[in-house]
Amino acid sequence: MRTAAGARTSIAFDAIGTRWTITAAEPIEAALVARVDEVIAEYDALWSRFRPDSGVARIAAGEAVDLGPTAPPLLDLLAELRERTGGGVDPLVAASLDHLGYGPAGDLRPAPGWLPAPRAAIRRDGTVVRTDPPALLDVGSAGKGQLVDLVAAALADAGRREAIVDASGDLRVAGAPLRVALEHPYDPTAAIGVVEVAEGAIAGSAVNRRDWSLEGGRRLHHVLDARTGEPVDTVAATWVLAESAMVADALATALFLVEPEALEDAYDFRWVRMRTDGVATWSADLPGEVFG
Structure with missing residues (x-):
């Protein structure tokens, strides 16, 4: 996605394997940059499946781990979407991604065939999480969006009421409206x-x-059907507008696996979806236009 905005102060940096840009109407001081770094580091330490010392890695090793206040809303949302997609969206898909080479080794060397997400139960007691049997979680379908929301909240707490947080296409906008091009x-x-x-x-x-x-x-990609472990081959791209980046991120993934009607009774969102044959569809109340 590409954006257009007026004259503002911006900072750019790399974190969690992606490029971030934060734009605000007021200066972004060093103390605020440090706070943003802290928010991202804390989240990464809990949820990164690429780190052997992370919270989810410890869960995969058989521990019950306190994942803090981000766990209930994130895991509840993913549980709801697992139900609505018939298991297509599932945080247990980490094993399927690793099987295709998209894992901590980073070698992108897939093993033969497809590996469905393992059958395991995600147990949560408040913010303490474990899986039965032990399994690795991947919350990439909603986690980056949740982290964008957390960074936006840090900016708001620091008095930045007009700001844009952009994590390589997952955006949270506060203040003046922003026109966004759909790449x-x-x-x-x-x-x-x-x-x-x-x-x-x-x-x-x-x-x-x-x-x-x-x-x-054959080209592989990161959006898998967790039921089979195979990359989705009918949808090329999705975009979702919602109140939070976490919900927008999660629904953008879900739209690879189900029709929008399967989600519209539960979530307030607007959407665009392009199939691999080039045909695009979108919600009737989309605040913008899709070119013919």
Whole structure:
């Protein structure tokens, strides 16, 4: 996604494997930068499946781990979406991603075939989480959005009432409305439409964001059907506008697996979806336009 905004103060940095840009109407002092760094570091220490010392890694080793106040809303949302997608969205998909080479080793060398997400129960007592049997969690379908919300909250707490937090396409906007171009999944120099985001969030997911080759030429990507462990091959890209980046992020993933109607009775959101054959559909009340 590409954005357009007026003259503001911006900082850019890399964290959790992605590029971040924070833009505000007022200066972003060193103390606020340090607070943002702290928020991100704390989240990464709990939820990163790429770290052997993280909270989710300890759960995979058989521990019951206190994941703090971010756990209830995040895991409840993912549990709801697991139900609504018939198991297609599942935080236990970590094993399937690792099987395809998208794991801590980072070698992108897939093992043969597909590996469905393991059958395990996620047990939660307040903020303390364990799995039965032990299994690794991957909350990438909503976690980056939740972290965007946390960073936006840190900015608001510091008095930055007009700000944009952008984590490589997951955006939270406070203050003046922002026009956002929807990047074509097959041509990063083109857009398939433009939407306006005001006091809310937008998140997108696309097959070209994290993709790699399987021996024999098939392209793999990170959006899997957890029931089979196979990359989804019918949808190329999705975008969702919602009140929070966590919900927008999660629903953008869910739209790879179900029709919007399966979600509209439970969530307040607007959406655009492009299939792999190039056909795009969108919600009737989308605040913007999709090009013909």
